[in-house]
Amino acid sequence: DVVMTQSPLSLPVTxxxxxxxxxxxxxSLVYSDGNTYLHWFHQRPGQSPRRLIYxxxxxxxxxxxxxxxxxxxxxxxxxxSRVEAEDVGIYYCLQGTHWPxxxxxxxxxxxx
Amino acid sequence: xxxxxxxxxxxVQPGRSLRLSCxxxxxxxxxxxxxxxxxxxxxxxxxxxxxxxxGSSKYYAESVKGRFTISRDxxxxxxxxxxxxxxxxxxxxxxxxxxxxxxxxxxxxVTVSS
Numbered sequence: 001d002v003v004m005t006q007s008p009l010s011l012p013v014t015x016x017x018x019x020x021x022x023x024x025x026x027x028s029l030v031y032s033d034g035n036t037y038l039h040w041f042h043q044r045p046g047q048s049p050r051r052l053i054y055x056x057x058x059x060x061x062x063x064x065x066x067x068x069x070x071x072x073x074x075x076x077x078x079x080x081s082r083v084e085a086e087d088v089g090i091y092y093c094l095q096g097t098h099w100p101x102x103x104x105x106x107x108x109x110x111x112x
Numbered sequence: 113x114x115x116x117x118x119x120x121x122x123x124v125q126p127g128r129s130l131r132l133s134c135x136x137x138x139x140x141x142x143x144x145x146x147x148x149x150x151x152x153x154x155x156x157x158x159x160x161x162x163x164x165x166x167g168s169s170k171y172y173a174e175s176v177k178g179r180f181t182i183s184r185d186x187x188x189x190x191x192x193x194x195x196x197x198x199x200x201x202x203x204x205x206x207x208x209x210x211x212x213x214x215x216x217x218x219x220x221x222v223t224v225s226s
Contacts, residue, residue, distance in 0.1 A: 001174070037212070039213060048216040048217065048218055049157060049207070049216055051213045060214065094157075099162075100171055100172065100173045101159040102159060103156060103158065103159060104156075106156040
């Protein structure tokens with residue numbers, strides 16, 4: 001199975017400051033169709049996950065533009081340009097290129 | 113609007129079976145693959161299974177292969193997860209999600225305990 005490794009696992013941030021989460025895969029996530037199926041999710045306490053970013057860098061509908069995704073191959077990053085209070089929670093990356101799909105361990109974002 | 117509603121969770125003894133359901137609405141269910149993801153108490157997300165839009169292909173996590181079966185009824189807009197030979201470590205909130213997780217259910221709690 002493809003192992004997804006996120007860092008850091010805990011990220012204390014100051015409101016209004018940027019934040020960055022890394023996600024590395026044990027194999028390339030480039031699929032035979034040329035697409036890279038790496039997605040990002042956010043889960044607030046007690047809620048279902050919500051997808052933020054699909055295929056590396058595409059924001060889902062309604063996702064604020066302070067969220068951005070980048071990367072290629074095995075190295076990916078989720079950035080929040082200016083953290084707001086509602087951004088607390090756990091962020092997960094998910095690879096959809098290889099079966100079975102696999103999630104990263106999660107990165108807990110909290111306000112300092 | 114798109115909605116997926118999970119149900120069927122409960123408390124069950126080890127070795128017993130349970131079937132989860134996921135009712136979909138607000139989109140053409142028969143056009144989309146569907147997935148199950150679970151989350152053990154206090155833990156991260158674990159992908160469980162996927163089924164193609166027409167049921168022609170299915171994939172499972174190694175941890176559930178041979179014990180769980182994903183299926184769908186496109187005439188009823190419903191996704192299922194048949195869970196057999198349940199283990200204590202299967203205790204989790206189970207979420208159904210549309211293909212690649214763009215919409216999720218609210219989750220249903222399965223507790224396996226004697």
